[in-house]
Amino acid sequence: MSLVKERAGIRTDAPPRTPPGTRRGALPRLWHFLGFGAPGLLVYACFVLAPIALSVGYSFTNANQFVPRTRFVGLDNYTRLLTDQEFLTALKVTTILTLIVVIVPNVLGLAVAVLLDRRGWFYNALRGVFFVPVVLSSVVVSVVWQAMLTDDGLVNTALRAMGVHSPPGWLSDPDIALYSVGFIISWQMLGFCAVVYLAGLQSVPQELHEAAAIDGAGPWLRFRKVTWPMLAPALTINTVMLLITGFKAYDHIQVLTGGGPGTGTTATLAFSVIQTGFTANRTGEASAMALLMLVIVAVVSSVALRFLQRREVDF
């Protein structure tokens, strides 16, 4: 949502005018900056910009808690990462997880929104239920699903009662665990998407539907040609939000699988950066990994944003 408005805001910036109380002079302007601008910027600089700059510095060294002398190693960390099996696996895991997290809540959220797009307390209450996981912390959500999905959890108990002899290890089978984690994050984000789509649906003027119906369009055609184009801004917000959610997913993985089962089957980039940086204390390598992750996040989300916003314009 943020990026969308930000761009719109910048385009529609008011024409330059003299702000109130502006006297020409460097001193009043300095005071204005020190009073209003500086405090917020200073904290941002200390805890976001400086850390990124430090990361760049670290990433060219072999900084490591267990190696006493830190020295400059040039691009070694980067070149090693690009051939490192663990890193490439993390890249693959991140891609799969992000794809699940972008697609599943978008599709199911739209379905739920269409289903609940009616007035009245009944539908309001149901909408409220779908939004509950969004306000819960991901740790709570993960523990809830852990109780459901562990090997002798509620789901498998139910499956055994129905006569399934060896139900799958939802979180313990290396081939399944990643999909379970993706499903759980999707479950948490579904309500977010549904609420955003509902707001979009309610902005579609009734006359458009009536006009299309008079022209003989059936429900599917009306959805495809009238509703769906009007939902373009909602799709943009949801997709960008979910992309970032998928990339930075950490809490669920830490609670549910700890990066396993096996070696790194659910360890995303975000997870590996923390593991390498804090558990293994390989600061240099973790910094290089973090910066690569930052570049990937920035490129993918701005390309997606650009593409989705272009779609919004032509209908």
Add this chain to the structure above:
Amino acid sequence: MQDRQRTPWLRPVVALAVTAAFFLPLYLVLANVFKPGEDISGHPASLPWPPTLDNLSQALSRPDRLFWNGLINSVTITLLSIVLLTVLSAMLGHYLCRSRSRTARITMLVLLAGLMIPPQVILVPVTDILQLTGMMATLQGIVAFNVGYYVPFGVFVFSGFIRTIPLELEESASLDGAGRWRVFWQIVFPLLRPATASVLIFLGVWIWNDFLNPLIILGPAGGTTVTVGVYRAIGEHQQNYGQVFGLMFLAALPVLIFYIALQKHFVKGLTGGAVKG
């Protein structure tokens, strides 16, 4: 898209069934909070009748005071962070929106880029900076980090609103002799109330729910928040689900009450940008 007249009951029935399926995991946890331990494994899906408060009192009376310590820390961190964030980002947003310089515009872009930086990217050097300033494993440390990390969101929300406030209003107040400080706090800030509500609500919930940042910055030494407390409790005894559920329920309760009371604001704040025009 009107419902077909033949089956008017179909939509509510399907809607109710889908919602019930969606809610099932939460129901199971909620029901088991009020059940004695042996029923949790024995009859997980049954209604908690008669309800028992054993799990809650167990969670509340842990000898290590995990919940109470976490609660004090969570409340302190969340309140301090959101008050500071509101004040600083309202002022910064106003400053950047009303400055017409190129520098201000570029600064705004740099700030808003912070919206998509995952915390994992900066946490390693952040701990170094906190160590250097002696704020590692302290509440000041996590509050300072929260302010820096979430200030882009605050500025983003506030500047959207500030742009809708006519400049004439500020001009006439300043012609009447009010200084910048007074113009901002007495004229502009009260008009920003919807934005302030969004910032307080969203950041309040996010910071309360934060897991990774307090886990790393507070560390084992600096205490725990309620959210991290839930994680610590599952690490200890995976078996005692009753107590973990109780703890979880207590940790989520403030957010849930907050959400139920302010549901409209949540949805409004969230969907502001979803509708064209």
